[in-house]
Amino acid sequence: GVNSLHGGLVGFGNHIWSQVGPLIHNSHEVGVTLQLVSPNGDSSGAVGSPGCPSGCTGYPAQITVDVTFTLNNAGQYQIHYKAVNDSSTLATVLNLTNHSYFNLAGENSAAGSAYGQYVQINANNYSPTDSTQIPLPGLPNGVPVAGTPFDFRSPHTIGSRISEVSAPDNTPASDASLTGGKSQLLIAQGYDHNWILNAQIPQTTGPDGLNLAAKAWDPGSGRALAVWTDQPGVQFYSGNFLTGTLVGISGNTYRQGAGYTFETQHFPDSPNEPSFPTTTLNPNATFASTTVFAFSS
Incomplete structure (x- = not known):
């Protein structure tokens, strides 16, 4: 559509990455580092793509991205990102x-x-969106x-309030033309928003x-998840657009209510919102970030 969701026409998640360096394998963790070199213009889009008739996504500058995935004996799944603007x-x-x-x-x-699973998010504020799910300006x-x-400052099950489309959502009335007068839960068909994480304190x-981003736990299995990050926001998505087209390892199809995501990141649409934390990566600069998904029972 009109937005560069998930990196555009062919986002990083749809590329083949290469292993760099040896596998990580020691007494306390295992892991791997994968690398992608994205060329100037990111020439992976289809010919005739909007704004790029010869075929490209259009992102400037070559960048080299290394992502290291590790799993340790404490049940912590860590993702470390390093991106260099070449x-x-x-x-x-x-x-x-x-x-x-x-x-x-x-x-x-x-x-x-x-x-039926409980979620807690360390955020006093969230970003309401327009009808195309882009954060409202200003x-x-x-x-x-x-x-x-x-x-979600205190834990609630995902489903306990997901249907309350008539409940207040604190969207400014002045933005009704951008939202089409629809509630935030109706626009996203559930939760699919950026939560602005609270400032880090010793307790988080x-x-x-x-910093603590979110927690989740399942009362049936007793399994729990805590999400820790250095990013300013987390996009909590309740799987609203799962329509049965994804098939799992045992042949099951996934629909609404089958899963959820905690996408630790800068705020969506940051390049167009100067007041948001910047996502600009300057020439010769390096971006580094770490998120930990910690599991327990």
Whole structure:
């Protein structure tokens, strides 16, 4: 469509990455580093793509991206991102994240089981969106979650308020023309928004000195997940557009209520919102970030 969701026509998640360096394998963790070199113009788009008739996505500057995935004996799945702008003259924009779906009830669990799992998000504010799910302009701090179904400061099950499309969502009335007068839950068909993480304090500091983004747990299995990050936001997505086209390892099809994501990242549409934390990667600059998904039971 009109937005560069997930990196555009052929995002990084649809490229073949190469292993660099040896496999990580020691007494406390295993892992691997994968690398992608994205050329100036990112010439992986189809010929005739909007704004690029000869075939490219259009992102300037060559960047070299290394992503290291590790799993340790403490049940912590760590993702470390490193991206180097190889150009000495061109700036670019970059907002890396991970879109793994989680369902703590387990693979092949009952349909809709994710809706019965509890989620807690370390955020007093979230970013409401327009009708195309782009954050509304002029809201650098979003709007308060208080008094809305978006308030996960204390744990709630995903499904307990996901249908409250008539509940207040604190979207400014002046933005009705951008939202089409629809509620945020109706626009996204559930949760699919950026939560602006609270400033880090000692009580929310975890592995590698990272800030707490979110927690989730399943009362049936007893499995729990804590998400720790150095990023300013987390996109919590409740799988609203899962339509049965994704098939799991045991042949099951996934629909709404089958899983959810915690995408730690900068805020969506940051290149067009100067008041948001910047996603500009300057010439010869390096971006580095770490997120930890910590599992327990």
